[in-house]
Amino acid sequence: MATHVDTHGEYHPPGLQHQFEDMKQQEESVSIGMWMFLVQEIMFFGGLFTVYLVFRSRFPMAFAAGSNHLNVVMGFANTLVLIVSSLTMALTVYYAQKGNRNMQVILIILTMIFGATFLGVKVVEYKEKYDDGLVPVTGLNRKVKASAGEEHGEEPAKPCWEGAHEEHEYINPKGEFQWHDCSLAKKAENEGFLTPTEKIGYYNPASGQIDANKFRDKVRIYFWIYFAMTGLHALHMIVGLILMSWLLYKAWKNTFSAEYYMPVEMSGLYWHFVDIVWIFLFPLLYLLGRHFIAHGG
Amino acid sequence: MQTQDEITGEFQRPKLNYLNNGTTLKSWLLTKDHKRIALMYLISVSAFFMMGGIYASIIRLELLTPASDLLETGTYNKVFTQHGILMIFFFLIPSIPAVLGNFLIPIMIGAKDLALPRVNLLSLYLYWIGGSFALWGLMQGGVDTGWTFYVPYSTTFSNTYVMAVGLGIFINGFSSILTGLNFIVTVHTMRAPGMTWFRLPLFVWAHYAVSLVMVLGTPVIAITILLMALERVAHVGIFDPSIGGDPILFQHLFWFYSHPAVYIMVLPGMGVVSELISNFSRKKIFGYEFIAFSSIAIAVFGFLVWGHHMFVSGQSIYAGMVFSFLTMVVAVPSAIKMFNWTATMYKGSISYDTPMLYGIGFMGLFLIGGLTGLFLGAIGLTVHLTDTYFVVAHFHYVMVGGQVIAYLGGIHYWWPKITGKMYSEFWGKISAMLVFVGFNLTFFPQFILGYQGMPRRYAAYPPEFQVLNIFSTAGASVLAIGFLMPAIYLIHSLIWGKEAGPNPWMLPGLEWRTSSPPPTENFLEPPVVTWEAYEFGEDSGLDLEEARRRAAVAPVA
Numbered sequence: 001m002a003t004h005v006d007t008h009g010e011y012h013p014p015g016l017q018h019q020f021e022d023m024k025q026q027e028e029s030v031s032i033g034m035w036m037f038l039v040q041e042i043m044f045f046g047g048l049f050t051v052y053l054v055f056r057s058r059f060p061m062a063f064a065a066g067s068n069h070l071n072v073v074m075g076f077a078n079t080l081v082l083i084v085s086s087l088t089m090a091l092t093v094y095y096a097q098k099g100n101r102n103m104q105v106i107l108i109i110l111t112m113i114f115g116a117t118f119l120g121v122k123v124v125e126y127k128e129k130y131d132d133g134l135v136p137v138t139g140l141n142r143k144v145k146a147s148a149g150e151e152h153g154e155e156p157a158k159p160c161w162e163g164a165h166e167e168h169e170y171i172n173p174k175g176e177f178q179w180h181d182c183s184l185a186k187k188a189e190n191e192g193f194l195t196p197t198e199k200i201g202y203y204n205p206a207s208g209q210i211d212a213n214k215f216r217d218k219v220r221i222y223f224w225i226y227f228a229m230t231g232l233h234a235l236h237m238i239v240g241l242i243l244m245s246w247l248l249y250k251a252w253k254n255t256f257s258a259e260y261y262m263p264v265e266m267s268g269l270y271w272h273f274v275d276i277v278w279i280f281l282f283p284l285l286y287l288l289g290r291h292f293i294a295h296g297g
Numbered sequence: 298m299q300t301q302d303e304i305t306g307e308f309q310r311p312k313l314n315y316l317n318n319g320t321t322l323k324s325w326l327l328t329k330d331h332k333r334i335a336l337m338y339l340i341s342v343s344a345f346f347m348m349g350g351i352y353a354s355i356i357r358l359e360l361l362t363p364a365s366d367l368l369e370t371g372t373y374n375k376v377f378t379q380h381g382i383l384m385i386f387f388f389l390i391p392s393i394p395a396v397l398g399n400f401l402i403p404i405m406i407g408a409k410d411l412a413l414p415r416v417n418l419l420s421l422y423l424y425w426i427g428g429s430f431a432l433w434g435l436m437q438g439g440v441d442t443g444w445t446f447y448v449p450y451s452t453t454f455s456n457t458y459v460m461a462v463g464l465g466i467f468i469n470g471f472s473s474i475l476t477g478l479n480f481i482v483t484v485h486t487m488r489a490p491g492m493t494w495f496r497l498p499l500f501v502w503a504h505y506a507v508s509l510v511m512v513l514g515t516p517v518i519a520i521t522i523l524l525m526a527l528e529r530v531a532h533v534g535i536f537d538p539s540i541g542g543d544p545i546l547f548q549h550l551f552w553f554y555s556h557p558a559v560y561i562m563v564l565p566g567m568g569v570v571s572e573l574i575s576n577f578s579r580k581k582i583f584g585y586e587f588i589a590f591s592s593i594a595i596a597v598f599g600f601l602v603w604g605h606h607m608f609v610s611g612q613s614i615y616a617g618m619v620f621s622f623l624t625m626v627v628a629v630p631s632a633i634k635m636f637n638w639t640a641t642m643y644k645g646s647i648s649y650d651t652p653m654l655y656g657i658g659f660m661g662l663f664l665i666g667g668l669t670g671l672f673l674g675a676i677g678l679t680v681h682l683t684d685t686y687f688v689v690a691h692f693h694y695v696m697v698g699g700q701v702i703a704y705l706g707g708i709h710y711w712w713p714k715i716t717g718k719m720y721s722e723f724w725g726k727i728s729a730m731l732v733f734v735g736f737n738l739t740f741f742p743q744f745i746l747g748y749q750g751m752p753r754r755y756a757a758y759p760p761e762f763q764v765l766n767i768f769s770t771a772g773a774s775v776l777a778i779g780f781l782m783p784a785i786y787l788i789h790s791l792i793w794g795k796e797a798g799p800n801p802w803m804l805p806g807l808e809w810r811t812s813s814p815p816p817t818e819n820f821l822e823p824p825v826v827t828w829e830a831y832e833f834g835e836d837s838g839l840d841l842e843e844a845r846r847r848a849a850v851a852p853v854a
Contacts, residue, residue: 005523018818019410019487029412036478040516047520047550051535054546137531201541217540224533228524 027262033268040271041197041236045277048232052225052284060198062218064289066226067182069134071125075286078121082275085114089271092247096256096264104251104264112244115237129223133178136224141175143147152221177223179216184292186210193269226285233281235275243267308798310717311812313713318817329414330817334421335400336715339708341424342396343784345387349782352380357773360766365756373756374441374539375457381444383435386466387428389700390558394511395424395476395564397707398504400715402480404808404815405498407489407824408442412482414740427469434461443754445555446522448536448547452529459529470515470522473561477511480504489688489807491826498806498830499575503568506592510564518554521547545611552603560599562696564592566659566703566735567634573656573706574638575831576804578645582831584637591630598627609683618677624674629666635660650802651725655706658733661699666691671742684754687747690740698736705732705783710723712787713797717813720790724782731779738772805832 013023016157022027088110095103133141152258172178185202187209188194194202201218204211247267250256315332319325325333350388355376368410369378399417403410411417435442440457442450451459484497484505524535525547534540536547549648575582582588604612604620612620620748646654669691673679713719747753751762758766800809805828811820 019408019412019414025486029482032485033413033416033478036481036512040474040478040512043513044461044516044520047517048526050550051524054543055535055541058543059541074787136533214541217534220533221535221541224527224531224535228527296438 001177007104014255014257015262023099023259030262030266034269038269040278041273045229045232048229049284050223052229055225056284056288059201059218059221060187061184061194061198061289062201063091063222064292065181065215066219066222066261067288068184068290068293069132070286071128072228072286072290074121074125075282078118079278079282080276081114081118081121083120085111086272086275089268092251093261093265094215096251096261097258101251101254101255102192102254105248108244108248108251111239113246115241115244119234119241121238122142122230129227133176134222134223136177136227138211139213141177143175144172155279175261177216177220179219182210182212182215184289187213187292206211229281229285233274233277240267240271243270308796310796311816313816314435314717314814315817316637317715318816327418329410329418331403331411331414332715332817332819334417335396337421338391338395338399338424342392346385346780347430349380349383349388350619350777352376352383354773354777356380356769357502358526361770363758363760363763367816368756369547370756374443374754375439377482377754378440378443379435382431382462382466384696385444385558385562386469386565387424389562390694391424391474391476392700393568393569393707394480394504394507395420396471397569397704397711398480398507398565399502400500401474401485401808402483402504402710403500404714404811405806406484406487406492406818407807407826408483408487408818409818409820412477412487416479419800420472420479422473423468423475424725427465427472428469429465430468430664431462431465434465435456444668445551446524447551448524450527451525452532452536455700457645460526463526464561467519467522470519474515477508477515480508481512482634484508486807487824489824491827492807495586495589496828496830497589499569499571499582499585499592500736503564503571503592506596507561507564507568509593509596510561513600514554514557514561517550518558520617521550521554524550542826545607545736548607548610549603552606553600555595555602556606558596558697559692562665562673563699564595564699566663567592567631569703569707569710570638570656570659571634572763572806573652573710574641574660575773576710576802576806577650577653577656578642578647579833580645580831581829582637582832583640584633585642585830587798588637591633594630595627597644598623602627602674605679608676608679614676621674621676625671628667628671628674631663631763635664635667636697636703636730649726651720651722651729652706652710654726654729655702655709655810656735659702659706659728660692662702662733662736666694666698668693682747684752685747686743686753689753690743690747693743702732702736705729708783708787710802711808713801714808714813714815716794717789718790719797719801720783720794722784724786728779728782731775731782733750733779735772735777735779737777739769739776740772741765742768742772806830 014232016023016026048051088107092104092107092111095107131142132141135141152177185194202210202215202264204214244267247264250263315330321329325337354442356373356442357366359365359376361367365373395679399411410723431525435458437458440455440459440462442455442457442459446459446463451463484501488497527533528536534542535546536542537542569589571582602620602623608617608621669687673682673688673691709720709725746762746765746769747760751758771846797813799812801813802809807824807826808815
């Protein structure tokens with residue numbers, strides 16, 4: 001006890017650090033520490049969820065319009081991929097407790113593959129947004145010259161304001177945010193469920209009509225929140241993959257046993273947490289206002 | 298109590314202690330010893346305090362005359378912003394937790410170290426990295442948004458180094474989170490046998506409450522700064538009302554952290570003062586459970602009052618009423634502490650050593666700071682007082698009169714434990730007096746100025762306010778001397794101070810039952826606790842005979 005050097009003469013279990021008396025104390029400490037870390041993560045994401053809540057309750061139609069433009073199939077596939085990766089992660093913990101090296105290695109690699117798949121799909125989705133001019137930052141969208149605009153085969157959505165020049169659709173030389181579809185706002189207006197805040201937000205005060213540019217700005221807020229939330233989530237996935245690579249190395253060297261498996265369990269907690277964040281993101285971002293499509297078109 | 302060496306002879310400095318266990322730079326920079334990390338924090342925090350103090354001096358010099366003659370108004374904006382940023386994020390928030398808490402919590406609960414020593418070292422490095430970003434930003438030209446980074450100043454109208462400083466605060470926030478996380482884990486799992494929750498020193502309870510606030514609140518400021526930075530880059534407009542955004546949303550998010558942060562800046566001070574008052578009255582603290590739970594209550598209610606920063610910025614009047622009520626509620630636990638400290642002193646054997654002078658000073662100043670907080674929490678009166686010097690005076694009474702005074706008291710109190718040396722009690726008392734007088738002279742006139750309507754954050758003011766401003770600047774000079782003196786005599790004591798011995802104050806706390814300075818793993822024998830907190834009687838395990846002998850030779854002043 002009186003030694004001032006870090007090495008201990010007597011035997012102690014693998015992975016026991018000097019400040020602890022026994023493994024139980026260490027496991028308890030590490031576990032509380034990880035849970036506190038996850039609590040701070042919840043608060044961290046909580047700020048973004050608050051921003052989402054505020055703007056969604058203020059501009060529900062703009063959010064529904066933006067949400068309908070997300071690729072719900074890819075979002076759903078990603079949800080499945082993440083849930084399965086949670087299963088493989090949980091099994092990794094199980095086999096780490098058993099000390100089964102081969103199963104650990106296989107399952108960690110599987111988890112990593114699922115994580116990478118998720119990120120790959122995310123990249124495809126981001127690319128779609130980039131091509132469609134839906135990145136809310138000017139200059140970060142695909143720049144389309146005026147001549148290239150005519151090659152675009154797709155029929156542009158009908159603009160909802162007077163005096164629009166259809167030939168200028170999809171021409172985006174500066175890479176600005178593009179949004180031309182006001183149909184949801186019109187529909188809500190016709191059926192009379194536009195909220196007072198929405199009226200202030202969408203109407204042009206001079207004409208008393210829905211102003212496409214003002215509506216576009218609200219949709220842009222939606223996409224901004226979409227990118228902030230999914231981007232932060234993807235960043236956490238990347239950190240998770242780095243953790244997994246480290247675990248893979250450790251598992252390869254057969255470090256974990258019934259006595260010492262906390263690193264696997266803690267990484268697992270982190271991985272599950274990141275999955276759960278997605279479980280909230282998916283319905284909040286992808287599934288808004290799908291019924292408008294189902295009924296209206 | 299300074300005459301112990303006359304009684305028992307010279308104390309021997311322990312041969313092995315945390316200070317001489319490894320002398321290379323590497324042994325410091327890669328240490329996992331909480332005591333060394335605390336010392337490195339002490340040096341860094343002091344450096345930031347000096348820098349913040351220099352900015353404060355410039356502000357007071359500018360305000361000596363009504364005209365804006367020393368600084369241009371733009372420069373003045375930068376000076377008060379940087380004073381605020383350095384003092385709040387890089388001094389007040391880490392001051393007591395990262396220095397005294399880091400050093401003492403493991404010793405007070407009888408542990409070898411914090412539960413997560415590597416995380417502790419990481420938090421120090423994050424503090425340094427964050428501090429470097431902020432300093433780089435300040436050196437490049439600084440920030441002029443006010444320490445609150447309100448939009449649209451920070452997003453649209455400022456072309457100063459908002460991003461660098463914001464990044465610094467973002468990183469530094471994680472240092473604070475990790476410190477809090479570590480304390481929570483440590484208090485839960487590392488207590489020595491017999492150290493039950495209700496035997497914990499109140500210093501530890503206060504830090505437990507602070508840690509909760511750090512872990513729950515700081516991530517929100519992190520995400521807020523991130524959103525502000527993205528908004529600054531992208532101009533999407535979530536904080537810009539002209540395209541549907543909401544600047545009040547920024548204020549809500551900002552104060553959701555920054556109001557609880559106010560309690561990060563005072564709860565540890567309350568913990569220190571609980572120690573000082575009980576120990577220097579040599580009496581078991583009155584209402585231990587009430588003080589312990591009032592810390593938790595402050596931490597909880599502190600999260601529910603952020604809206605009182607937005608009474609006049611467009612928040613709904615009904616929200617304002619609720620927040621006003623909750624603000625009154627959060628004053629109750631603070632008052633409970635004040636009453637219990639007073640009751641502890643009643644019929645105690647009070648000795649007026651330097652730490653106790655700071656402790657008593659805290660009670661007086663915090664009382665004024667707390668009561669004026671009620672003025673500002675009342676939604677009617679606050680319309681008149683918002684953004685005046687009344688607010689400035691109020692929060693300086695709480696922040697400086699509270700936390701800084703408690704911090705200095707704590708540094709003096711545990712200095713013999715940290716360094717093994719006694720400082721000069723004579724100079725200590727002089728400086729404690731100077732700080733108290735200088736502080737009141739600086740900030741009390743600002744209450745009057747504010748009530749008369751002098752707004753904050755202006756470089757120029759009408760000439761009729763000059764007399765009180767001169768008082769304030771004069772007081773600031775006295776205060777500066779009071780702050781500089783400890784720097785001199787404490788460093789002096791490192792070389793020429795007397796050996797303190799393990800228990801110079803003759804107190805029962807666990808930290809006084811190991812050598813000064815303590816060995817690397819804090820105790821030579823793992824301690825077993827059999828006494829209650831602040832137990833001065835026969836059950837305390839103290840050497841009462843020795844204490845009486847000393848008291849007979851050198852009667853308590």
